[in-house]
Amino acid sequence: MNPSDSDASRFRSVPTDRRGERDLDDLLIHVARGDQTAFETLYDRLAGPVYGVIRRVLKNPSQSEEVAQEVLLEVWRTAARFDPALGGAATWVMTIAHRRAIDRVRSVTAATEREHKIAEVDTPHDEVAEAVEASLDAERVQRCLGGLTEIQREAITLAYYGGHSYRQVAELLSVTLGAVKTRIRDGLIRLRDCLAVS
Amino acid sequence: MKLFRHDLHSLSGAYALDALEQGAESERFARHLNRCPSCASEVREFREVATALAFAATTEPPPELRDRVLAAAALTRQLPPEVTSHPRSHRARGRARARVPWVPWLSGVVVVVVVVIAVLFGYAQAHTEQELNQVRAQNQAIALVLSAPQAKLLTHATTKGGMATVVLAADRHQMVVTTEGLPALPAGKVYQLWLISPSKTISAGLLPTATSGQTGPVLASGVVEGDTLGLTVEPAPGTTQPTTTSILTLPLPV
Numbered sequence: 001m002n003p004s005d006s007d008a009s010r011f012r013s014v015p016t017d018r019r020g021e022r023d024l025d026d027l028l029i030h031v032a033r034g035d036q037t038a039f040e041t042l043y044d045r046l047a048g049p050v051y052g053v054i055r056r057v058l059k060n061p062s063q064s065e066e067v068a069q070e071v072l073l074e075v076w077r078t079a080a081r082f083d084p085a086l087g088g089a090a091t092w093v094m095t096i097a098h099r100r101a102i103d104r105v106r107s108v109t110a111a112t113e114r115e116h117k118i119a120e121v122d123t124p125h126d127e128v129a130e131a132v133e134a135s136l137d138a139e140r141v142q143r144c145l146g147g148l149t150e151i152q153r154e155a156i157t158l159a160y161y162g163g164h165s166y167r168q169v170a171e172l173l174s175v176t177l178g179a180v181k182t183r184i185r186d187g188l189i190r191l192r193d194c195l196a197v198s
Numbered sequence: 199m200k201l202f203r204h205d206l207h208s209l210s211g212a213y214a215l216d217a218l219e220q221g222a223e224s225e226r227f228a229r230h231l232n233r234c235p236s237c238a239s240e241v242r243e244f245r246e247v248a249t250a251l252a253f254a255a256t257t258e259p260p261p262e263l264r265d266r267v268l269a270a271a272a273l274t275r276q277l278p279p280e281v282t283s284h285p286r287s288h289r290a291r292g293r294a295r296a297r298v299p300w301v302p303w304l305s306g307v308v309v310v311v312v313v314v315i316a317v318l319f320g321y322a323q324a325h326t327e328q329e330l331n332q333v334r335a336q337n338q339a340i341a342l343v344l345s346a347p348q349a350k351l352l353t354h355a356t357t358k359g360g361m362a363t364v365v366l367a368a369d370r371h372q373m374v375v376t377t378e379g380l381p382a383l384p385a386g387k388v389y390q391l392w393l394i395s396p397s398k399t400i401s402a403g404l405l406p407t408a409t410s411g412q413t414g415p416v417l418a419s420g421v422v423e424g425d426t427l428g429l430t431v432e433p434a435p436g437t438t439q440p441t442t443t444s445i446l447t448l449p450l451p452v
Contacts, residue, residue, distance in 0.1 A: 032279070039271055043264060049249075052257035061260075062379075066353045066361055068259055069267055076271040080279040091245050094252040102216045141254035159217040160251050166212040167219065178208075185211030188244045195250050 024089035032079035039076055046090065047072065050097045057101035057163035067104055071097045098160070105163040144194035152187030155180055206230050210237050214244030340415050343367040343374045356380060356429060356445040360411075364427060368452040371421045377405060377413045383431060389413075390436045392428035392444065393421060402427070404436050423452045 024045060030038035050071055055064040075093055082092050145153050151173060158169045170180040209218060209227050218224040231238045343349060346367035355361045360379030367373065375391055383389065391402035402418035428444035 032276070034276060036268070036272060040268060043267060047259050047264065047267075048256040049252045051259035051263070052255035053252035055257050056255045060355075062355050062359075062361060065260060065263055066355075069263060069270070070351065070353070072267045073270055073274060076267075076276065077274055078277050080277055087242055087245065088249070090253070091249045094249045095245055098248065098252065099216055103220075106220060138254040138256070141250050156215065156251075159212065159215040160248060161255065164217065165219050166217040169217065178205075181205075181208045181212055184215065184217070185208055188211045188214065188247050191247045191250075192243050195247060 025084040028079055028082050028089040031076060032082065043072060046093050049094060053094060053097055054101040056161045057105060063104065067100050071100050102163055140195060144191050147194055148187045148190055152183045155183040156187045159184060207237060210240045211244055214241045215248060339417050340374050343370060343372045343417065346370055350451060352448060354446060354448045358445045362429065362446055362448065364448065366421065366450055372417065372419050373421055375416045375418065379411050380408065386434050387431050388434045388436055390430055390432045391416060391418060392430065392440055393418065394426045394428045395422065395424050399439060401436060401438065421450055421452055425450045425452060
């Protein structure tokens with residue numbers, strides 16, 4: 001292990017990756033010490049993807065706003081629990097955001113509300129095409145998604161953006177559970193290599 | 199059905215996308231991760247892929263969210279760092295928690311700053327010493343609910359728009375309710391909260407008049423298992439039983 005790993009200053013000396021994860025790690029560490037200015041900057045960097053992914057899963061704008069607010073406050077409140085040695089700040093925050101959106105989707109009340117909408121929303125291709133900002137990230141992701149097989153892409157999109165469990169995905173795509181598990185995993189491996197995040 | 203080890207491995211993708219069924223399946227895989235460093239490493243990579251998917255979905259949130267979140271953060275106490283050398287703090291989490299270090303522990307409990315803001319509104323609206331004292335006393339009671347270790351935050355949209363935020367302290371059988379963005383009512387009408395159980399319905403208080411679309415906190419006691427929170431429009435000054443259809447049906451997990 002590199003001895004400098006324990007030195008917090010490494011975040012400033014290491015070049016940022018494409019998403020600026022190092023900067024975000026540093027910001028989050030400052031947020032954990034109660035630095036409200038750092039939290040404002042973090043908000044400006046992450047509120048868009050937080051709200052975006054929640055909105056993609058929940059569809060309903062006011063519910064999405066509620067959940068985004070909960071998530072962002074949870075980030076503020078629990079920032080001290082973030083450990084940069086175990087993963088990037090963006091991943092930490094997006095994991096909370098997606099998990100919260102899924103919790104909301106699978107709560108009983110939301111499930112009934114969703115029933116009405118389910119027929120109209122499950123169009124993974126359109127959803128990808130909809131990807132809001134023509135940022136480098138979005139372009140890269142779309143290009144990499146385009147490199148998957150159709151069933152891999154649909155399985156991943158339905159699970160992540162659609163908020164469906166893999167059992168529901170199997171039903172929607174009329175394939176076996178085993179096939180869905182494998183397609184999701186193979187698709188993610190391919191995406192990982194394409195995005196070179198490993 | 200017993201899953202073989204190799205089947206468990208293949209769940210890493212679904213797990214990383216939160217696509218396992220909640221409960222036993224997800225917990226079993228989380229336990230498996232503790233024993234399988236390569237699976238844990240794979241999940242971590244997949245979560246990074248998921249992060250890229252989230253960034254690709256970037257959508258500008260409504261601008262007022264920024265003010266709300268920042269104002270709320272300024273009033274929210276942060277958790278101290280976890281002292282990992284203290285084994286009890288881990289054990290307290292319970293064995294079912296995913297010991298996946300980079301997956302944040304999702305407590306389901308959020309300090310409810312919305313309510314804190316509403317409390318501040320209460321101060322702003324108090325004009326006399328007596329009113330101020332009443333606000334202080336009520337705020338102490340509310341603070342006890344907000345600081346209860348098992349407090350849960352629930353938010354739910356009403357059927358007429360706007361949303362209700364509830365902090366439920368099940369062990370105290372109390373809750374604090376605030377709302378935001380409910381439609382304004384004509385003169386002579388009030389919003390009334392109800393605790394609805396299969397056997398009876400009791401009033402849980404009236405919502406105060408909204409300030410900037412938000413209503414100050416209402417403290418309700420006597421919440422018991424099986425209660426559902428309801429909200430109706432009633433003639434002032436409220437009724438003993440609801441006379442209109444509830445615009446909110448929020449089961450209270452006591």
